[in-house]
Amino acid sequence: MLFLLSLWGPGPKFSSRTIAILAEFASDFSAANEDDMTAPSPWWDRDVYADRRPFLLARARVMAALRDWFRRRGFLEVETPALQVSPGNEVHLHAFATELVSPGGQHARLYLHTSPEFACKKLLAAGEPKIFTFARVFRNRERGPLHHPEFTMLEWYRTNEPYDALMADCAAILAESAKAAGCAQLQWRERAADPFAAPERLTVAAAFEKFAGIDLLSTLTPGEPDRDRLADAARAAGIQVADDDTWSDVFSRVLVERIEPQLGRDRATLLDQYPLPEAALAQPAADPRLAQRFELYACGVELANGFGELVDVAEQRRRFEAAMAERERRYGERHPVDSDFLSALADMPQACGIALGFDRLVMLATGASRIEQVLWAPVAGADR
Numbered sequence: 001m002l003f004l005l006s007l008w009g010p011g012p013k014f015s016s017r018t019i020a021i022l023a024e025f026a027s028d029f030s031a032a033n034e035d036d037m038t039a040p041s042p043w044w045d046r047d048v049y050a051d052r053r054p055f056l057l058a059r060a061r062v063m064a065a066l067r068d069w070f071r072r073r074g075f076l077e078v079e080t081p082a083l084q085v086s087p088g089n090e091v092h093l094h095a096f097a098t099e100l101v102s103p104g105g106q107h108a109r110l111y112l113h114t115s116p117e118f119a120c121k122k123l124l125a126a127g128e129p130k131i132f133t134f135a136r137v138f139r140n141r142e143r144g145p146l147h148h149p150e151f152t153m154l155e156w157y158r159t160n161e162p163y164d165a166l167m168a169d170c171a172a173i174l175a176e177s178a179k180a181a182g183c184a185q186l187q188w189r190e191r192a193a194d195p196f197a198a199p200e201r202l203t204v205a206a207a208f209e210k211f212a213g214i215d216l217l218s219t220l221t222p223g224e225p226d227r228d229r230l231a232d233a234a235r236a237a238g239i240q241v242a243d244d245d246t247w248s249d250v251f252s253r254v255l256v257e258r259i260e261p262q263l264g265r266d267r268a269t270l271l272d273q274y275p276l277p278e279a280a281l282a283q284p285a286a287d288p289r290l291a292q293r294f295e296l297y298a299c300g301v302e303l304a305n306g307f308g309e310l311v312d313v314a315e316q317r318r319r320f321e322a323a324m325a326e327r328e329r330r331y332g333e334r335h336p337v338d339s340d341f342l343s344a345l346a347d348m349p350q351a352c353g354i355a356l357g358f359d360r361l362v363m364l365a366t367g368a369s370r371i372e373q374v375l376w377a378p379v380a381g382a383d384r
Contacts, residue, residue, distance in 0.1 A: 043378050055373045058181045059362045063134065065180035066154065066173060075130045075156060080119035082136060086338040087111035088118070089320040090280065091327045094140040095335060096149075111335070112138035115355055116155055117281070118341040121309070124159055124351055125344040132156035134358065145370050146301065150379050152358040163292050163308035163352035167270050170296045170304060171199050173356070174268055181365035186268075188299035188364055195365070197267035199296070204259075204274050212237045212258040216275065219247070220289040225277050246326075248277060263297035271295045281316065282307035296356070298364055306354035313346050 042048055067077065087095035096112040113119075116135035123131055137153045158165055178186065178195035186193045208216040214237060219230040227247040234241050234250050239257055241250055263269040272294040276284060279291035285308075292308030310316050317337070324334040362374040372378045 043372065043375075052373055055362070055366050055368050056376055058366045059374050059376075061180040062177045062362055062365060063358070065176050067134075069173065069176050070132045070156065073130075075132045076128060078120070078123055078128070078131045078133050080113075080116040080123075080133055080135055082112050082138070083110045084113045084118065084338065085110065085340070086118070086336045087138075088114040089323050089335055089337060090114070091323050091330065094142075094331075096138050096140050114139050115153060117353070117355065118338055120155055120157055120353065121348055121351075122341065122344040124157055124349065125347040129159045130157065146360060146363075148359070148371050148375065148379065151371070151375075154356040154358045154361075155353065157309075157351055157353035159349045159351045161352055163294070163306060166306040166352050166354045167199070167201070167272075167294065169354070170270065170306075170356075171268070173361075174199075174298065177361055177365050181362070183365050183367070186298050186364040187367045188301050189369070191265060191299040193264050193298045193364075194267050195298075199268035199270050201270045201272055202263075203272050205290075207259045207263075207271060208254060211262050212239070212254050214254060216251075217289065220275055220277075225275070251275065251278065260297065260302065261300045264299050264301065268303075269297045271297060279310070279319070280307070281310050281319075283310040283312070292352075301360055301364060302357075303360055303364075304354050304356035307352065309348070309351045309353055311345055311348050311350060313342050316345060317342055 043052070070077065083098070083100070087093070093114045095114055098110055098112065100108045100110045102108075113135075115137055116133055120131060120133060133155055135153045135155060136150060138150050139147075140149060142149060156166075156169070174186070174195040178184070183195070186195050202210075205216045208214040212234075214230070214233040216230070219226045219233070225247040227245075227250065230247055230250045231241045231245065234254055237254070237258065239250075239253055241253065245253070259271075263271060273285055273287075273290045274282070274293040274295075276289055276291050279293055282291040282293035284290070285292050294306050295302055296304040296306070310319075320337045324337070328334050359371050359374050362368070363371060366374065368374050
């Protein structure tokens with residue numbers, strides 16, 4: 001296992017015991033933990049921890065630098081509860097469910113949030129103009145070099161500002177993080193990007209044309225998008241498409257296989273103007289086929305997802321209900337819609353907001369090869 005860490009010169013020196021344990025980390029999670037999910041994890045082994053500590057100290061410096069960056073610009077740091085009525089209403093995000101029992105014995109189902117977004121927007125409705133939070137968030141069925149069931153999300157919001165302001169924030173945050181970590185470049189595996197260079201801004205439609213030869217806009221027909229046209233174009237580009245794939249499934253296949261690996265090379269990429277069917281909680285763009293949504297990439301890694309926030313309550317409810325109907329079709333379950341969030345949305349001012357994977361940012365700034373290296377204490381059973 002190769003660790004690339006430009007900050008620390010030629011790289012950390014590993015003991016043979018550490019190398020053996022870290023090699024075990026890379027083994028398949030289900031196979032390693034099938035028999036005993038509660039087996040003690042080795043992250044606290046002194047040799048392993050000593051090798052990880054430089055990554056963790058860099059993490060602390062980056063977090064402190066970003067807190068200072070936000071405060072100097074008039075943002076208020078807030079805290080949001082992890083327990084929520086709804087964990088979020090994305091089709092493919094899987095949540096952890098629990099039960100709240102009142103002193104009187106009443107039972108209520110709650111979830112660990114997959115994002116602090118609903119609570120943050122309620123704070124915007126309450127009157128806060130500029131907020132940020134480092135939130136611990138939880139996503140089930142996610143584990144890999146870039147994924148962990150519990151991780152840190154940096155979210156921030158600006159009221160009454162265009163979502164382009166978030167793009168400027170992203171460029172500044174990459175530079176601040178690199179300075180705090182002491183690195184000259186962001187790195188993930190064999191890819192590198194200059195954190196001080198102005199990010200490339202590329203529309204999703206232009207990326208599909210450039211990297212897959214697909215005319216995406218031609219598939220965005222009035223009403224429902226043209227699934228068959230996109231599927232035929234994807235097949236012509238050599239991408240496998242299943243008979244039961246939806247338009248969104250095909251879109252995701254092209255994005256993951258052809259687009260994302262090309263993004264954030266040499267400098268970061270702002271992938272802008274997502275198709276309206278992929279708008280999630282973003283408002284429509286000037287072109288009604290598109291949404292005010294962008295994602296930040298560096299070294300082929302998705303770092304952040306930003307929106308010009310939707311404040312149309314009826315449209316947001318419609319999107320939630322459509323997403324949960326699709327979730328039920330695929331997974332046999334729905335997440336509840338937070339009616340209190342929809343009530344707050346009616347009072348929320350125009351705003352833009354963004355969620356950034358803080359652990360991934362630290363990984364790229366330190367050259368870490370697995371997310372566990374930059375987590376102080378990985379989830380038990382998930383660090384193998």
